[in-house]
Ligand SMILES: Nc1ncnc2c1ncn2[C@@H]1O[C@H](COP(=O)(O)OP(=O)(O)O)[C@@H](O)[C@H]1O
């Protein structure tokens with residue numbers, strides 16, 4: 001069903017509800033069509049998954065291409081990655097349960113797949129236990145061989161790819177790379193939000209994936225493009241917003257896609273037909289109030305000192321010289337080395353991120369709350 005509210009806060013529907021990303025879409029499709037793999041990265045909630053959906057939407061009509069999407073965030077080891085990959089592939093290709101079971105048995109004959117049925121829907125599922133590097137390599141080869149039989153071009157998007165560094169197995173990158181390399185006619189989009197990890201996988205000399213993909217950092221949608229999108233969606237719903245108010249929303253949200261969408265979604269759902277800066281402020285305030293319990297729970301995840309550093313970053317908005325004398329004195333933070341340690345930990349917990357040498361609070365609504373309700 002077509003969305004009632006044009007500002008989606010989860011998932012993808014169609015190009016109508018998707019702002020711009022024309023260049024990025026073209027670039028990814030060009031890479032894939034010419035046999036190049038792509039690594040897409042950016043901070044969280046900027047629109048990577050949405051962009052993959054959009055690319056797939058655009059490729060869907062080409063009959064000679066199979067598209068697969070796997071989110072590997074929930075996987076914890078190589079075995080679960082292969083299970084998730086195999087389930088996606090076979091689940092998409094074999095819609096008839098009998099055939100599905102037959103294929104699973106064939107493909108994983110050597111490693112005894114356990115087949116089960118969903119108690120509610122009766123849909124079949126399976127689990128394989130990968131016990132060695134050989135098992136892993138063999139399973140991957142068999143899945144790719146199976147895909148090759150379809151004689152179609154295959155595109156596989158693996159989202160949250162940085163997850164592989166958390167697997168306990170030692171040779172994950174080497175195993176994946178070796179098998180992916182052998183898979184002819186298959187192209188990949190790797191996507192993820194931990195820039196450092198992805199760069200170390202794909203851009204570090206001597207590592208298995210070194211220079212095997214085209215690196216693509218997703219940037220923010222421009223102020224002009226987002227402004228146009230916001231105005232046109234409100235207008236279509238018979239709501240009025242000036243270009244300066246549309247800009248105000250984008251700026252409040254630092255053009256961070258999810259937050260822009262969220263704030264617009266809320267504004268759109270009001271009965272008001274004119275969206276003013278005042279209404280934007282009031283709506284943002286109610287979002288902050290609603291989220292307050294979450295923000296307070298963040299506090300329990302941090303030490304008192306980390307919380308103070310976080311508050312200081314929120315008050316500054318963006319911090320370039322985080323261990324500078326000026327910043328430390330202004331917020332009474334003690335020594336550069338203790339700030340340094342706290343910052344490292346805040347980066348790790350994804351409370352803050354670093355962009356072009358500056359530090360920002362990850363969640364822009366949280367940033368507004370800290371600034372408003374926490375003293376310097
Ligand atoms: N170009 C876009 N136009 C409108 N909404 C978008 C766009 N890209 C992403 N979104 C929305 O923004 C939110 C975050 O995007 P998502 O793709 O999940 O980010 P990421 O994968 O980078 O964490 C989602 O709710 C999605 O619907």
Ligand SMILES: [Mg+2]
Nearest residue numbers: 048049050159
């Ligand atoms: Mg995502």
